[in-house]
Structure formats: structure tokens, C-alpha cells
Amino acid sequence: MEKALTVQPKPLIEWQPIYSMWKREILRFFSMRARVFSFIVSPFTWLVFLGIPLSRMMPAGQFHLGMPFFAFIVPGVLGMGLLFGGMNSGVTVLWDKEFGFLKEVMVAPVRRISLIMGRSLGALTVNLLQALITLAVALVAGIWLGFSLNSVGGFLLALVFILLTFFAAVGFGLTLGALIEETEGYMTIVRVIEMPLFFLSGGLLPVSALKGIPILFQVQFLNPLTYGVDGIRGAFSGVYLISFPVDIAVVAACAAVFLTLGAYAFSKMEVG
Amino acid sequence: MENVIEVEGLTKMFGNFAAVDHISFTVCKGETFGLLGPNGAGKSTTIKMLTTLLHPTAGSARICGHDVVGERDAVRGCISIVFQDRSIDWELTGKQNLVLHAAMYNMGGREKERRMNEVLDLLELQDKKNVRLVHMPQAVRRRFEVARGFMTSPDVLFLDEPTIGFDIRARMDLWKQIRKAKETEHSTVLLTTHYIEEADFLCDRVAIIDRAKIIAIGTPEELKAVVGQNLLSVQIADGERERGRFMKEATSIGWVHKATEYGNSILLTVESGEGRVSALADFADGHGFSITALDERKPSLEDVFIHFTGESIREAEGSSDMKAKRSMRKAGR
Numbered sequence: 001m002e003k004a005l006t007v008q009p010k011p012l013i014e015w016q017p018i019y020s021m022w023k024r025e026i027l028r029f030f031s032m033r034a035r036v037f038s039f040i041v042s043p044f045t046w047l048v049f050l051g052i053p054l055s056r057m058m059p060a061g062q063f064h065l066g067m068p069f070f071a072f073i074v075p076g077v078l079g080m081g082l083l084f085g086g087m088n089s090g091v092t093v094l095w096d097k098e099f100g101f102l103k104e105v106m107v108a109p110v111r112r113i114s115l116i117m118g119r120s121l122g123a124l125t126v127n128l129l130q131a132l133i134t135l136a137v138a139l140v141a142g143i144w145l146g147f148s149l150n151s152v153g154g155f156l157l158a159l160v161f162i163l164l165t166f167f168a169a170v171g172f173g174l175t176l177g178a179l180i181e182e183t184e185g186y187m188t189i190v191r192v193i194e195m196p197l198f199f200l201s202g203g204l205l206p207v208s209a210l211k212g213i214p215i216l217f218q219v220q221f222l223n224p225l226t227y228g229v230d231g232i233r234g235a236f237s238g239v240y241l242i243s244f245p246v247d248i249a250v251v252a253a254c255a256a257v258f259l260t261l262g263a264y265a266f267s268k269m270e271v272g
Numbered sequence: 273m274e275n276v277i278e279v280e281g282l283t284k285m286f287g288n289f290a291a292v293d294h295i296s297f298t299v300c301k302g303e304t305f306g307l308l309g310p311n312g313a314g315k316s317t318t319i320k321m322l323t324t325l326l327h328p329t330a331g332s333a334r335i336c337g338h339d340v341v342g343e344r345d346a347v348r349g350c351i352s353i354v355f356q357d358r359s360i361d362w363e364l365t366g367k368q369n370l371v372l373h374a375a376m377y378n379m380g381g382r383e384k385e386r387r388m389n390e391v392l393d394l395l396e397l398q399d400k401k402n403v404r405l406v407h408m409p410q411a412v413r414r415r416f417e418v419a420r421g422f423m424t425s426p427d428v429l430f431l432d433e434p435t436i437g438f439d440i441r442a443r444m445d446l447w448k449q450i451r452k453a454k455e456t457e458h459s460t461v462l463l464t465t466h467y468i469e470e471a472d473f474l475c476d477r478v479a480i481i482d483r484a485k486i487i488a489i490g491t492p493e494e495l496k497a498v499v500g501q502n503l504l505s506v507q508i509a510d511g512e513r514e515r516g517r518f519m520k521e522a523t524s525i526g527w528v529h530k531a532t533e534y535g536n537s538i539l540l541t542v543e544s545g546e547g548r549v550s551a552l553a554d555f556a557d558g559h560g561f562s563i564t565a566l567d568e569r570k571p572s573l574e575d576v577f578i579h580f581t582g583e584s585i586r587e588a589e590g591s592s593d594m595k596a597k598r599s600m601r602k603a604g605r
Contacts, residue, residue, distance in 0.1 A: 020375030028363045031404060100359035104420075107323050108376035109348040 017110045018118040025122020039126075043134035046077045047141060055145050064206055065239045068146035074138040075158075075233035076203025078131055079165060079225055083198060085127040086169020087190050089120060090177030093266065094186055112267045120170050120259075124163070131162050150238065158235035164251040165228030171258025178265030201225035207241060224254040274301045276428055276460045277322070281331035284317050291317040293484035294331065299428075299460060299477075306475035307464040308573060310589035314484040315464035316356060319432050322462070323353045336427050352426035354417045356433040356464075360405060366416040367392075367401040370423060377424045391419040394453040396445075411442035415449065422453050429454075431463035435470060447473050466585055468574045480577055482588060487580045492573060499571040499579045500529050500541035504552060507537050507565040518561055525555060534578050535587070537565075541579070 030036060047070075055069040064072040093116075096102040105115055138147055149155050173190075180186045199205070200220045207226065210217040220226050231247035234240035240247065277299035284292040292314040299305040307315045320326040322333055324344045332339065338346040360369050367388070374384040392398045395415045405413050414434065421429050434450065435443040451474060454461055465471055471478045472492050479489045488495055506522075508514055519531040519538055527548070530541040542548055549568050556563045577585050 014378075016375045016378050020372050024361065024364065024368075024372055027368060028361070031363050099362070100355055100357045101361050103325065103355055104353075104359040104373075105376060106325065107348055107351070107353055108373075109345055110376050 014110055014114040017108075017114045018121070021115055021118025022122040022125070025119055026125060029122075029126050039130055040133055043077060043081065043130065043137050046080070047074070047134065047137050051077070052141065052145065065233075065237070065241060067237055067239065070138075070142065070145035071147035071237065072206070072233070073204055074135075074142070074147055075229050075236060076198075076201070077138075078134055078162065078232055079201060079203050079229040080198050081130050081134060082127060082162060082166045082228070083169050083194060083201075083225055085123060085130065086166050086171075087173040087176075087194055089123045089170050090173025090175075090262075091183060091186050091190070092119065092123075093174060094177050094181070094183045097181070097269070098183055113263050116174065116263055116266055120167070120174075123170060124166055127166055128162070147236075149236065154235050154238070158232050161228055161231035161235055161247070161251060164248070164255045165225070165232070167255040168224055168228070168251060168258050171255060171260070171262040174262025175258060175265050178262065178269045181269060197223060197225055201229050202241065203229045224250060227251050227254075275299065276301045276303075276336055277305070277462060278334045279318075279322070279331070280333070282318065282321060282328055282333050283330040284314075284321060284326060285329040290484045292321070292328075295479075295481070295484075295486045296331075297479050297486060297489055299462060301460055302458055303476045304454060304461040304463065304474055306471040306478045307462070307481050308466070308468070308471040308475075308478050308577070308585075309464075309481035310466055310585045312589065313466075313481045315466075315481060316432055318481075319353070319430050319462070319464060323351055323430055324348055350427040351430060352421040352424055352428075353430040354414075354421045354432065354434060356436060358413070360413055360417050360420070362405040362413070365402050365404050366397060366408075366412075366419075369405070369416060370401075370420055373420045373423060379424065387423050387425070390456075391422045391453070394422065394456060395419040395449050411438050411446065414438075415446060418446070418450060418453070422457055422459065425457060426459060428460045428462060431461060433464055433466070435465075435467065443467075443470070450474060466589070468572055468577075468585065472573055478573065480573075480580060482577070482581050488576065495573060495576045496571040499575050501544035501571075502542050502548065503569055503571050503575055504540040504542055504548060505537050505565075505567045505569070506540060506552070506563060508556070509562040509564050511536050514561060518556075518559075521559055522552075522555070525552075530579075532578055532582060534582065534584055539575065539578060541571075 051070050051073050058064070058069040093102070106112070139149070142148055176189065177186055180189060200216065201223050202220060203225070207220050210220065227242065227247045227250040230240060230242050231244070231251060234244055234247065275298045279298070280296050281294045282292060282296070283290065283294050295318065307318060309315055317326065321328045322335060322340060324340050324347050327341060334340070335347045336350045338350070340347050361372070364372070370388050371384070374388070379387065392401055395418055397412070397415055397419060400408065400412055405416065418431070418434065421431070431450070435446050438446065447470065463474065475492065477489065477491050478495060479486045480495070481487070488498065508518055515533060515538060519533065522528050522538070522540060523531050527543040527545060528540050529543065532539045540552070549566060553563060553566065574584060581588060
């Protein structure tokens with residue numbers, strides 16, 4: 001052999017593969033105009049077509065933690081985008097498996113965890129963009145409907161919650177994807193669980209609206225998204241339904257656990 | 273010659289079904305080695321084991337001296353593979369896919385550009401590199417996959433059914449490009465195929481594989497020589513009844529080495545010489561057979577396959593493929 005075959009120890013963080021997987025995610029996203037369009041429009045759908053009419057029906061009050069309804073649902077819409085976007089990354093991994101791309105990458109001398117990291121960071125970038133668009137729309141409509149940012153600190157804190165909530169959703173999606181191993185099955189399951197997860201998160205309706213209804217009321221507190229939404233809302237308004245330390249602890253723990261589980265399940269997934 | 277691939281008793285069981293059954297072979301540096309056999313014979317399973325995607329049940333395989341089980345990363349560092357099924361991102365352009373691939377192998381900026389241009393030239397893809405692959409025909413996507421395979425200058429390139437589903441023109445083009453790329457790159461190539469002509473055109477040596485076992489290995493010429501110098505393909509009237517008797521009596525002729533039945537024809541392996549066709553026609557007349565078709569030709573690898581298995585590759589696909597698929601499903605894959 002002319003080439004000396006020295007096997008280099010793998011670096012702890014494989015920057016180039018991670019970066020290239022990130023870039024692939026971005027390229028894929030922007031390569032389809034329809035996707036970009038629907039992505040930008042969807043925050044409008046919820047905020048403008050649902051948020052505005054509903055906020056005219058519902059006066060501010062104790063029911064919405066004392067804030068105008070519109071200001072109340074902005075964090076909910078953000079949380080929904082993160083949940084759906086994060087769960088979606090589970091299906092993209094399965095697509096890659098189905099379309100053989102994963103196989104190609106698997107024979108490369110790269111750790112699987114680097115692939116997940118690159119992909120997740122790519123999805124994060126795209127979803128962060130959507131969150132910012134949502135926020136921009138909300139701020140404009142908020143001039144009339146009573147939503148504004150109190151402080152830069154609040155905005156940054158909200159970003160932290162957005163990040164953690166997203167990673168929890170990605171980890172959950174990856175775990176589920178690696179367990180189900182099949183696109184159609186995954187889509188079916190996700191469709192069944194993502195809407196209830198959203199409706200029972202205090203995003204659209206206050207958690208207290210279900211007070212007195214057994215099980216449903218309690219389930220809300222088992223739902224990690226409840227803490228993510230409450231955290232984002234608290235960061236914006238200063239009013240927490242639960243409390244800041246609990247919110248951040250639960251969301252961070254969920255992100256850590258689900259990402260670890262997801263990475264583990266993904267690395268065990270058969271590709272052949 | 274230095275052995276780049278060494279396979280010893282390699283076996284893969286799916287439940288009770290042996291997908292690959294104790295196969296052994298070696299491939300020298302710079303050689304193009306083909307696994308020729310019907311679908312379901314175990315070719316892809318073999319490739320998956322050699323490329324570290326599947327664990328062998330028994331036996332061993334070494335690529336460039338590295339064990340495919342114990343030294344997976346080292347093996348991955350010196351191989352590339354072009355899969356039978358799609359394995360390229362259609363949402364991206366060909367060039368974007370190549371860049372992505374380079375990153376997976378930590379290829380740096382200038383080297384990446386240089387290699388990319390080289391393989392794009394070799395596979396004649398320069399004018400197509402910036403189009404998203406969804407808009408490209410299958411043959412072009414496959415060429416990008418082959419280009420990608422060569423890009424990292426692998427010691428061994430695996431090609432799993434490289435031209436499956438191609439029309440003849442596209443197949444010929446890709447064969448020539450693979451050959452040229454291989455010569456320029458000095459890679460060792462292991463390819464699987466169920467196309468006789470592909471093995472004949474591309475391979476220095478061929479292993480014929482059927483029902484999980486290798487039944488013959490050699491250069492295409494050596495393998496054809498096993499069959500004999502010449503072949504006569506004969507069809508006779510009332511074949512159902514008469515075939516057995518014809519075969520028996522024909523083998524009594526001095527220059528007939530062997531008679532094999534396949535389909536509704538009889539294949540006679542004969543010593544080369546003048547006037548075999550008319551001699552056989554006379555023989556048939558004399559023994560009360562009436563010949564309906566008679567054809568003399570040089571043996572092909574297809575004949576080699578028939579020689580060893582008693583059926584053509586297409587027939588073998590019909591039978592063993594179904595069986596293999598069924599038992600694989602039973603074994604829960």
C-alpha cells in the first residue's frame with residue numbers, strides 16, 4: 001500500500017461532519033420553495049386567523065394569568081412550532097434510512113452521534129428562524145392586541161426556553177423514530193400524540209380551564225411542553241403559572257434525557 | 273500479488289436460512305473482482321458484511337489487513353461503496369452530495385475541489401453537477417454515486433449491482449466510465465452483478481455464486497474453458513419424451529464432453545473442430561431424432577453458470593429468489 005494506513009483516533013467533536021450535516025439540513029430546507037412558504041405562513045395562520053378573532057371574544061382576566069388572550073397564546077404558538085418541528089426531525093432520520101442516505105453515511109468513518117448533532121442543529125436553526133418570525137408577527141399584531149417584550153433579558157430567557165423545549169422535542173422524536181423504524185408508522189403515531197400534547201400544554205387554553213376534570217387536568221403536569229410553554233410565557237411576561245426554577249429544571253432534564261435516549265436508540269438502529 | 277480482500281468461510285444466517293454459506297475468496301490489489309449470480313444468491317449480504325454493515329455469523333473477512341468485525345473503523349477508512357438501492361440525497365444537487373461526502377471523510381478544501389473535479393470528469397458529470405438530483409434520470413444519479421465512491425480514493429470500491437435497471441446505452445456508458453476510473457485511480461473493485469455481460473466486460477476474475485455458495489472462481493476465460501471450447505445448443509422435436517434418450521446417446525459421441533438440459537434445449541459441450549453442426553445433424557438423423565433448432569457458439573459466462581447449476585441465471589432467480597425471500601421473511605429478517 002502506498003498510503004500509510006494509520007488509523008487516527010476520532011476527535012471528540014467531529015466538526016466537519018457535524019457542520020456538513022447542518023448545512024445539508026439548511027440546503028434541503030431552502031431547496032423547496034413550497035416548504036419555505038408554508039413554514040413562514042404557518043405562524044400567521046395561528047396568530048392572525050385564530051389568535052385575533054379569539055382574543056376579541058375573550059377579555060383579559062384571571063383566566064389568562066391576567067394578561068390579554070393574544071399575549072397568552074403567543075408562547076403557545078411558539079411551543080407548538082417547536083413541538084411539531086422537533087418531532088419532525090425523527091421522521092427525517094427515518095426518511096434517510098428509507099432512502100438509503102443513512103447507509104451511505106454509516107459506512108463513513110464518522111460517529112452516528114455526529115450525524116444526529118448536525119441534523120438536530122440544522123433543524124434547530126430552521127425552527128429558531130420560524131420562532132423569530134412568529135415572534136415578529138406577534139409583536140406587530142401585539143401593538144393592538146397587547147403583546148410586547150418587556151426586556152432584553154426576558155427575550156434572551158425565552159430563547160433559552162425555546163432551545164431547551166426544542167431539544168426535548170427532537171430527542172423525543174428521535175427516540176420514537178428509532179423505536180418505530182418506519183416512516184408511516186411514525187407519522188401515524190406522531191399525528192395521534194402531537195395534537196393532544198399541544199392542547200394539554202396550556203398553550204392555547206389555560207391549564208386551569210381543565211380544573212376539576214380528573215386525569216385531563218393532571219396529565220397537563222406530566223406533559224413536558226406545559227413547562228416549556230410556561231417558561232416562555234413567564235420569560236416574556238414575568239408571570240409564571242408554575243415557577244421559573246421548576247420550569248427550567250423540567251425542560252432541561254427532559255431535553256437531556258430524551259436526547260440521550262434518542263442518540264442511543266438511533267445508534268442501535270439497524271441500517272442494512 | 274498482495275491480497276487486499278481475504279474472505280475465509282464467511283457465513284450469514286438469518287434464522288435457519290443461510291444467506292451466505294461458507295464462502296472463501298481473495299482479491300488482489302488492483303483487481304476487479306465480480307460476484308456473479310442470480311438475485312437472492314447472497315451477493316448483497318456478502319457486500320454488507322465486507323463493508324461492516326452486517327455482522328457475519330461465522331467465518332472472517334479482512335479488508336487491507338483489517339478485520340471487518342474487530343476493526344470496523346479501520347475498514348471503513350479504506351473502502352467506499354455504491355449501494356444497489358438509492359443512497360444519495362435527491363433533494364440536493366450532485367455537487368452538494370459530493371461536498372457532503374468529502375466532509376464525512378474530513379477532506380480539506382483544496383484536495384476536495386481537486387478530487388471532485390477529477391471524479392466529475394471521469395464520470396462525465398461536469399455539466400450536470402448543479403442540478404438537483406430529483407430532476408435527473410436514474411442513470412445519472414447512479415453515476416454521481418459512483419463518482420462519490422471514487423472520490424475518497426478508496427483502496428477498495430464496492431459496487432453492488434451498479435447498472436441494475438439501466439437501458440443498454442446507459443449501461444455501456446457506465447461500464448466504460450467505471451473501467452476508465454478504475455484504471456486512473458488504481459483502486460481494487462469488488463462488484464456484484466447478475467448481468468453476464470457486465471461480469472465479462474468489467475471483471476478480471478469472477479466468482480459464480482448460487483444459493484449462498486461460491487461454485488466456481490476464475491478469470492472469465494478460465495471459467496469458459498471449464499465448459500469447453502464450443503457449445504451446441506440443440507432443440508429436438510417431441511423433446512419432452514425424447515430428450516433423455518438424445519442426451520444419453522449424444523454423449524457417446526467422441527467429441528461431446530457433456531450434455532446439459534436447460535429449458536427446452538439441450539446444451540452440448542463439444543471439442544472444437546470443423547463441421548460439428550452437420551455431424552450432429554447426421555447423427556440425429558441416424559438415430560431417429562428430428563432437430564428443430566441447432567446453434568453453435570462460444571461459451572459465455574451464462575453457459576458456465578448453466579454448466580455448474582443446470583439452470584440459467586434467470587431461471588435460478590425465479591426459484592431461489594422466491595425461496596430466499598420467503599425464508600428471510602420467516603426469520604424476521
